[in-house]
Amino acid sequence: MRTVRVNASTVYDVIIGHGLLDGAAELIRPVTTAKRFVVICDDNVADIYLDKLETSLRSGGYSCDSFVFPHGEASKSSDTLTHIYSFLASMHYTRTDAVIALGGGVTGDMAGYAAGTYLRGMDFIQIPTSLLAQVDSSVGGKTAIDIPEGKNLVGLFKQPKLVIIDTDTIGTLPKDFLVDGMGEVVKYGMIKSASLFDKLCGCDIDHIGTIIDDVIYECVSIKRDVVEADEFDRGERALLNFGHTLGHSIEQYYHYTGISHGRAVAKGMELITALAAEHGMCDDDLCTKLHECLEKYDLAIEVEPALSELGEAVLNDKKRDGDTIGIVVCDKVGHASVVKLTVDTFLSYLR
């Protein structure tokens, strides 16, 4: 069991280890005075882990309820949020109770947003069960919902009181979900750690299980450093968006179905690196290295839309700043920076 401490506006721990779900109640006890918990999860995760968590909480002397919603990005909506609020109100939840997110990124976003806004804020605990959520979305306090006009356009910062990463959950992930998470893992290597990138190039999707605990620990540590430097996303934190501007455009093209976030981000990293090479911001060699690494994790994919079709979504990108947009570019493995372009210039690159 290893711990990464995050010193954000609130201080909290990310605990990483095997079989932690069984002892969740005792991990949670020191971080909240809540005696009552609502566990929010999707139907897939509920089938596998909900009993185990509820058993742990109840045998620890806590009371708990669960709110289960249909899995999938389509649930990351104001409709689901409305149902959560209604559930909390009908069960007479109060500010001194707490919300637990058990699941992947969609669940963490929904539960975190609800915990941040119901009664203007309840305690919040993250138990991410997907690789993507473990290495990325569960740490750092970003929550969001999708609206018809775009992904993650509405949200807030809600730091959790604790993040519990039970690495046994990786073993139950369908391969597609493992691939999905690897997109963000490769991203960490590209923007911050050549040694992590090299480690990934020396492995592949079928053998990643043997080193996954270390990989998760390294990714969480990188994310912690970035969040501590820039909790509210005014500078350094933008680097985490490497591949995300075009990645989000791709997801939007597919209406958030039929392509995973990780694969969309992987394609976004490839496209932006190709553009960077074309405009002299990195060597062609970097495109090759990235492509070869992504191939090992089933992340080197083709997408339908042409580059020129990805422009409209960029106009609503959160990274846009009036007439300019910050684009994250890697100049070499392990090092990235934000390049400020006018929106017109960026759109012309896409044409």
Next chain:
Amino acid sequence: MRTVRVNASTVYDVIIGHGLLDGAAELIRPVTTAKRFVVICDDNVADIYLDKLETSLRSGGYSCDSFVFPHGEASKSSDTLTHIYSFLASMHYTRTDAVIALGGGVTGDMAGYAAGTYLRGMDFIQIPTSLLAQVDSSVGGKTAIDIPEGKNLVGLFKQPKLVIIDTDTIGTLPKDFLVDGMGEVVKYGMIKSASLFDKLCGCDIDHIGTIIDDVIYECVSIKRDVVEADEFDRGERALLNFGHTLGHSIEQYYHYTGISHGRAVAKGMELITALAAEHGMCDDDLCTKLHECLEKYDLAIEVEPALSELGEAVLNDKKRDGDTIGIVVCDKVGHASVVKLTVDTFLSYLR
């Protein structure tokens, strides 16, 4: 022109004076780098003030749009919020633009919530035009929306960058809205200032205009002190809820129509003070003083529901804390405290 500086998690000024709307652009210029503003207001306020504000902004070199929604508490909903988000997205607003609330409490709540959540936060400026919003809701950063299960159950803290109180707006308020605001004004006297209370007792609704600038300044100063002591509502700030627990129950009984917030709070103050007297927490004399003051402002009203009918809503009150609830009680004019009761005890008082 007088200024009250608020030292919350962000520092901002509340500027109070005559004719400030005409010079709004120059007041706003020092507090935000935004060059583009969306003014959010209801149809009533739009008819009177929107042109004036937009003219000021445009002649100050800013660009602006307006989002106008139907007046009334029914608009303080997730539906209106959805429309605001959609408007901001379709107009390609970014994080470096800003939101201005022009209007009463409903507008401040909606606009503040939207500014706090769209793209995870835009700059926010309050220009309250109702007495209620000027003395209460525009200062302190509380925002909320109503859900079918109760009033203000969903919200967040979003401190504005600036609050502009143009006291000329009081002159255009229909009398009912003036009365509405006086409910909160009397509350400030009851909980924090015997001198304010005495001043109010020496005046009445038809003459309050002659002293309203001073009254607003005193109320904002009291609110500032309370917010600085307890921005996130963990202690002292609860005193501001005097009359609000039963007041909200009364509003809910009437489905938020047909009774104003101020009158509901006034009745809530009377009911809770009567209960306090009955249980030895204050003298009967206090009930008489409060009643006489409220009569001068058309706030001493009868309501349909019996006390016993106001209990259910209390179970979803934000001030509830597991099995206990904090009730604000005045023991004398100018002094209040929070009395912790079990929910069962409080409900038995209501029977």
